[in-house]
Amino acid sequence: MNIVDLGTKVIDLECFKKAIGNSRVIALGECAHFVREFWGLRQYLFEYLHEKCGVNFFIMEFGLAEGYRLEKWITGEGDINKLSDYSETAAKWGAAETMLWLRAYNTKNNNQIRFAGIDISEAGGTIIPALRYLHEYIKKVDNSLEAKLTEITEIANKFSDLSSVKSIAKWKNISLTEQYKLFAELNKMKLRFEAMENDYIQQSGQEEYDVAVRLLETAIITVYILQSCVEMSSGTGLPCDMSIREKLMADNVIWHFNRSEPDTRIVVFAHNNHIQKTPVQYGDYKVACPMGFYLNRYLGNDYAAFALTTTDNHIPEMDLTDAAPVGFKVVDKEIGHPAKGSIENCLIESGYKDKLAFINFQNEEKEIRCFRSQSAYINTTSIKETFNGIFSVPQISLDKTIEF
Numbered sequence: 001m002n003i004v005d006l007g008t009k010v011i012d013l014e015c016f017k018k019a020i021g022n023s024r025v026i027a028l029g030e031c032a033h034f035v036r037e038f039w040g041l042r043q044y045l046f047e048y049l050h051e052k053c054g055v056n057f058f059i060m061e062f063g064l065a066e067g068y069r070l071e072k073w074i075t076g077e078g079d080i081n082k083l084s085d086y087s088e089t090a091a092k093w094g095a096a097e098t099m100l101w102l103r104a105y106n107t108k109n110n111n112q113i114r115f116a117g118i119d120i121s122e123a124g125g126t127i128i129p130a131l132r133y134l135h136e137y138i139k140k141v142d143n144s145l146e147a148k149l150t151e152i153t154e155i156a157n158k159f160s161d162l163s164s165v166k167s168i169a170k171w172k173n174i175s176l177t178e179q180y181k182l183f184a185e186l187n188k189m190k191l192r193f194e195a196m197e198n199d200y201i202q203q204s205g206q207e208e209y210d211v212a213v214r215l216l217e218t219a220i221i222t223v224y225i226l227q228s229c230v231e232m233s234s235g236t237g238l239p240c241d242m243s244i245r246e247k248l249m250a251d252n253v254i255w256h257f258n259r260s261e262p263d264t265r266i267v268v269f270a271h272n273n274h275i276q277k278t279p280v281q282y283g284d285y286k287v288a289c290p291m292g293f294y295l296n297r298y299l300g301n302d303y304a305a306f307a308l309t310t311t312d313n314h315i316p317e318m319d320l321t322d323a324a325p326v327g328f329k330v331v332d333k334e335i336g337h338p339a340k341g342s343i344e345n346c347l348i349e350s351g352y353k354d355k356l357a358f359i360n361f362q363n364e365e366k367e368i369r370c371f372r373s374q375s376a377y378i379n380t381t382s383i384k385e386t387f388n389g390i391f392s393v394p395q396i397s398l399d400k401t402i403e404f
Helices: 014-020 036-053 064-074 088-092 096-108 128-141 143-157 164-172 176-195 197-204 206-234 243-258 291-302 343-349
Strands: 003-005 025-028 057-063 114-119 266-269 280-282 285-288 303-310 314-320 328-334 357-360 370-373 376-379 389-393
Touching (some): 014 036, 014 303, 014 357, 036 096, 036 266, 057 064, 057 088, 057 243, 064 096, 064 114, 064 206, 176 197
Parallel strands (some): 025 266, 057 114
Antiparallel strands (some): 280 285
């Protein structure tokens, strides 16, 4: 295999730069959440991309609604020591050090780096952040919707929680009448927005209207995903239903991309399974078409996806438990030697078990058809079609900054 040893003290990233080429949206993944070394390496890569490649827009697997508030802090609003006042998720779920770096860099460099979230709130745990924005918006443009939005919020509060794991359990306890009412009323409101577009824009301006519509669509999709998760767990779900969240994230990236200056280049931090260009598949079971699938379809060569993995024998994993405030606890799980035929096993067999390494798959002839995802493996018809390249980190550890 054509593997590049990146060294340890001074990392040579020319191979990475060549693999990116002229791509304008560059995704950096991780094979598992809550890994200290993955956050550190991706921040290092982003600094390189900003300084050497002009990447000036930081997008993350983070709530779209919450992203607008967090961007205010990143660009200087509020106390630098009070990140949690703007986003408890960013402060407690492992992103704090990178957010602090973004804030410090922008303070010194006239806010050169923009920030945005693209996901549903709390990965599906709530629609309240979107509804808060909508409440403020309709006060300005259409008071007749206030009572209806209050009813919607009352239902939403019944399942709102810190993660989708918790909210799915609560969703099951809401009556079908209220579930259908919530979905129907949100969709009716979206149609109302479309019908009144010209009037609303005259009162609020195009920007506020566009954001309100995006957040309304996000709320609708969140409700759909909650129901899909319930159906999937009961064995009655439809194949690839989870693709709608992935398409939403891709559409939000494109939304920001199209509203940016022509020379804007974007980095996206998200899990490998979100950024990959081919369907997410465990064995023969196709879970979803991921965000990267849609971005690759929309952008072609303007999209480049780079995975992060490890050859280590353990990995942080999420164990479900009702006792935890987020519905799971993060444990350090032993996973043993990588599976035969996986990219991780090939790295070890090539002598890169204990080295920080990079592979540009466009220069690679050997076909690899599976790679690590958390403590399991994702199958692919060709890893060259799935990622542009991959970074391998020899040793990893649990991020100690997480607070749940």
